[in-house]
Amino acid sequence: MPVRFIHTSDVHLGKTYRASGCDAQRYQDFFTTFAAIVTDAVREQVDFVLIGGDLFHTGQILPRTFAKTIEILQPLKDAGIPCLAVEGNHDWIHRRDSISWMEALSQLGYIYLLRPSRSADGGYLFDAFDPEQGSGGHIEVKGVNIYGLGYIGSQAGNHVPRICDAISTRRNILLFHVGVWTYSPVEIGNIKPEEAQPLAACFDYVALGHGHKPYIVNDADGRPYAFNPGSPDCVNFGEERYDKGYYLVALDQDGKVQHEFRRTTPRPMLVVTANLDGAGNATDALELFKAQMAQKLAGCADDRAPLVEVRLAGKVGFHPFELSRDRLRASLCEICEPLHLEIKNHLSLVAGGGGEEKVKKSLAEIERDVLGELIGANSHYQGRVDELTRLSLALRDLVLKGDVEGEELLSLLSSGGDQCA
Template identity: 30%
Template sequence: MRASFIHVADIHLGYEQYGVGERFNDFARAFWEIMDEAVRRQVDFVVIAGDLFNKRSIDARTLLQAIEGLRRLRERKIPVIAVEGNHDRSYYRDGVSWLQFLCHQGYLTLLAPQMRGGAPVIAPWSRQTMLGSHVDLLEGQLRVYGLPWQGSATLRCLEGLAEALAAEHAHEEAAGPEYRLLVMHTGIEGVVPRLQGLPSLSHFQRLRPYIDYVALGHIHKPYEFESWIYNPGSPETWSAEEAQWQERGYYFVEIDTGKAQPGGTAERPCYHRATHLVNSRRPFVRYDLRVDGLPTPEAIYARLAEFCQREGPRYAGADQCQRPVVQVQLVGTLAFDADALDLQRLEELLRSAFQPLHARVENNTSDRDYLLDGEGLDGRDRSTWHELERRIFAELLGHDSRYLPAKEAWGQVLAELKERALQKEDPAVLAHYLREKRAELLSGGEPAR
């Protein structure tokens, strides 16, 4: 049997990053480009390993973007197999997610096995109930299993899935599928340091005798293990921290069950070749400007001007889709009062040098004192109150040795979390933000996704 498919995940349609309308369109453009590539390569099917949408409640524009991309495949009879990610799942009170809606409308097949005792039940997907663990394609020669986001229950689900697949294999006739995929929305422990609660690579090993290709999503950093487990990364930049992971995109996978490829095991040879491809996306420039040792605001302006002169020319003459998003973080300890620093002037330097779609300067520095000279606490200066709250959070967290090395950054996180909560932002999004920052700051390295 010969076949090919595309594996994509973490598309996050509907994300209007930084409140910039063109960023909303960027996520759709990335999705459409990959769908067009599926058509161009004439693949047999496409798998979406969760988080097609950025949040559970979407607007009409976001739904139209999803339909536009999926329509291109449906018109050419290219099946789309998907599972729900943590961003896709419906609210309990609603009962129906937007992925279920797209499934009902025939744009994709949404795999969602029934659960029994915390383990998935192996049963064919039913169009009537829109439930089931798997679908068979290519006249039954290829089977796709799916398991949506399970959160803290993921380990138990993997154990139950391994047991169910072993039982299925024992009772299966010789003429079963030649090739089997598993599509899941979960990460693997250790890919992003200190991201807790994910299965380890060893938890997947029990599936190895029954599965040829594991298609993952959830972590936005691309990775693969043992020519068997694959995660493509996010097609667009969901957060500035992801800019360091340049090789994000999607997989084009070619299957030939008559020719073994390098990798695999004696029990389960590798019959595919997975090529990781990088789609077009908007450039993202991130720079940490350390203020330690810079005695005056003018010294900071000069340091940023040096960065702009060095990096800005790379983006000269960029068209609308390639104008960068530029984010600068001020880090370290200021040698002067924070109010003396003109953030608007810093942003203007960025705008002049990069001609960006969006320029953003975040002040994550610390001062030597809680209060700036001459400032009152009568509530009229909101920025003063915000800075005071941040410093108090930092001081309190500094009493715990786990948070002491990055207490200033933790103070900024908690202050930001409070502001977003007061704006009634989606609790699921806030929880995700806190998990991300916790993993980043405790590791002192790469952020989680």
């Protein structure tokens, strides 16, 4: 009989929107999605469950988040189904003198946190998992060897040869929180497809994480060997374009993989553009906005209140600030009641002068220009102005959303912005 398992990743328990008044409902969404995966694992009587990192949204979580996670994982423990996990960049705790919540789950026996040690010359040591200590880099389940490696940053590609050198067994799975370039939407923390190829010779199945878009990577002979299920819920706006789900996998004795992508049903997430081009005043713009939203949101048949991002575009004859968030939300609520609303104002003001129309820069363009000038004034940052401007704006947006912890901001700065993805 083949070994059967579920592979999920980037669950992001604890994610919410603290500043929007919908924190309790959005917080629960991620637990509901994860609980459905666990229920499926028990129903299918799989041999184990793999979590490819970012089980939590931040390294420092609330005690109630930990308690709710244990409640969801309890059926796996009761059914004797091992849950094997690695740490993602969101799980990672920066003060290594403190125990992480992932380590606590492992020590309590709810997960097997796989984390290798390193030799004096920088090689990897995948020691056998010690249940008493709740640590180790390798575990065997029904004749299959599972190796785990969490997030190791932008130099991950250089580590692949060392990972392969440490493997001497057959029927192997690698659980690795990393993305593969050209497939993953994440910008940092990936490896190139050619850097990943050696893994295909050592592992029958490489269980990826990190990017929230599902994809499969083939080896040089066209054999699928690396799988990323993406996130089972919509974590950030932009992900509404991706399928959401997880893999149910069967691994035969000869290493052949059969996989099924099982879709989840996350709360609707919508990104819509309102083209207000030509509106002479805010009242006309609101009517135009309302008409377009009624048309674009008409197809949302889900009973759950959606998460909505509205992008305002066009050249208008009034100051964009006149379209306040409150006025736009009130107009939108006449059509639907969004659980959470974000507004991206890219309107440009058109001013008349000398018989010609002159388009002034949008607010977003002005922000970028001012930041770029400030950063570029320091010679130390020459050559990195665009990169640091994007990072500064990303930090600003995260803080304004109110759904980010200090640890995550620190990680964003340390990794150069990859957590914006």
